[in-house]
Amino acid sequence: MSAVLVAFNGPQAREWHEVLAANAKGRELRVWPDAVGDAVDIAYACVWLAPHGLLARIPKLKAVINLGAGVDHLLADPNVPDVPLARVAHPDLTARVTEYVVLHVLMHHRRQRLYDTQQRGRIWQPHDQPAAGEVAVGVMGLGAIGSHAAEALARLGFQVAGWSRTPRDIPGVETFHGDAGLDRFLARTEILVCLLPRTPDTERILNLALFRKLHRNGAAGGAYLVNAGRGALQVDADIIAALAEGTLAGATLDVFPQEPLSAESPLWSHPKVTITPHNAGDISPRVFAPHVMAQIEAFERGRPLENLIDRHRGY
Ligand code: NDP
Numbered sequence: 001m002s003a004v005l006v007a008f009n010g011p012q013a014r015e016w017h018e019v020l021a022a023n024a025k026g027r028e029l030r031v032w033p034d035a036v037g038d039a040v041d042i043a044y045a046c047v048w049l050a051p052h053g054l055l056a057r058i059p060k061l062k063a064v065i066n067l068g069a070g071v072d073h074l075l076a077d078p079n080v081p082d083v084p085l086a087r088v089a090h091p092d093l094t095a096r097v098t099e100y101v102v103l104h105v106l107m108h109h110r111r112q113r114l115y116d117t118q119q120r121g122r123i124w125q126p127h128d129q130p131a132a133g134e135v136a137v138g139v140m141g142l143g144a145i146g147s148h149a150a151e152a153l154a155r156l157g158f159q160v161a162g163w164s165r166t167p168r169d170i171p172g173v174e175t176f177h178g179d180a181g182l183d184r185f186l187a188r189t190e191i192l193v194c195l196l197p198r199t200p201d202t203e204r205i206l207n208l209a210l211f212r213k214l215h216r217n218g219a220a221g222g223a224y225l226v227n228a229g230r231g232a233l234q235v236d237a238d239i240i241a242a243l244a245e246g247t248l249a250g251a252t253l254d255v256f257p258q259e260p261l262s263a264e265s266p267l268w269s270h271p272k273v274t275i276t277p278h279n280a281g282d283i284s285p286r287v288f289a290p291h292v293m294a295q296i297e298a299f300e301r302g303r304p305l306e307n308l309i310d311r312h313r314g315y
């Protein structure tokens with residue numbers, strides 16, 4: 001049986017190795033960087049943020065599984081072999097990112113940052129609170145995760161719209177698509193949630209010009225940004241400028257152009273910014289590993305991999 005290479009570059013590396021090994025059913029696992037062995041025996045690679053060039057050194061590679069949803073790092077490898085590439089699109093990950101989105105949309109909607117500040121000053125001061133049904137939330141990216149998050153927000157009663165590259169139909173969600181639909185989507189959106197992948201078309205899309213198109217005078221009392229897509233989509237200096245001029249009233253950022261975010265970044269101490277360390281949706285290796293190994297076994301029997309990446313589309 002051909003071997004599987006595991007190249008997970010991150011804090012969960014050991015856990016991935018252990019749970020993939022526990023589900024390997026006799027298939028040999030090779031672990032980057034210390035135990036790759038003779039690359040000629042390897043047919044499958046399970047990767048996350050693996051060094052570029054690693055895959056091109058495996059002469060008999062048959063398929064690659066990206067151990068995360070975002071595939072920008074994998075596709076940025078100029079020598080990624082011409083084999084099927086698949087990624088995580090799993091209910092476990094989707095549910096976790098949806099939790100994050102709901103938490104932070106509600107945080108802005110319910111003005112929790114303001115009440116936190118008041119608590120530190122022992123100030124008992126209620127403020128007007130609109131109902132969810134008066135507030136317009138817009139979700140950029142209506143894929144596996146964005147569509148799920150949009151539906152959850154709609155169930156909470158928000159007026160939810162979504163924007164995608166191609167037309168989408170989601171019950172309870174007003175949908176827009178393409179460049180032609182973007183301005184109308186922004187003009188009705190008060191709380192903007194970004195769940196787009198990083199592609200050449202989406203890089204730096206979250207900039208000052210875009211923020212100025214949001215609906216600032218609605219029931220939410222300002223426009224807010226929640227970005228859990230990719231850091232390269234946002235221009236940090238434009239977020240700070242938008243907050244300074246009142247175009248944005250607050251922002252939640254899980255992702256950054258440079259990760260980890262530099263200790264020098266003014267975003268850390270900005271009173272209107274909430275920061276999390278790119279963990280809106282860590283996938284559980286325990287949950288996903290059986291699925292990875294089952295995919296490989298099915299592929300060996302001639303079945304296509306699920307959740308294939310379209311390398312020309314970029315996601
Ligand atoms: P999908 O590939 O399922 O969906 C991508 C969505 O983005 C689709 O609706 C697609 O449109 C839309 N899209 C892509 N390009 C454009 C464009 N140029 N204009 C408008 N819409 C566009 O991805 P997932 O939902 O699984 O994940 C989305 C992203 O979330 C990942 O790529 C990753 O970067 C990020 N992520 C972040 C995590 C975190 O911890 N912060 C965890 C998991 C994911 P269409 O429907 O027309 O194809």
Ligand code: OXD
Pocket residue numbers: 067068069070071088281282283
């Ligand atoms: C991601 C992930 O793409 O954690 O960020 O899956």
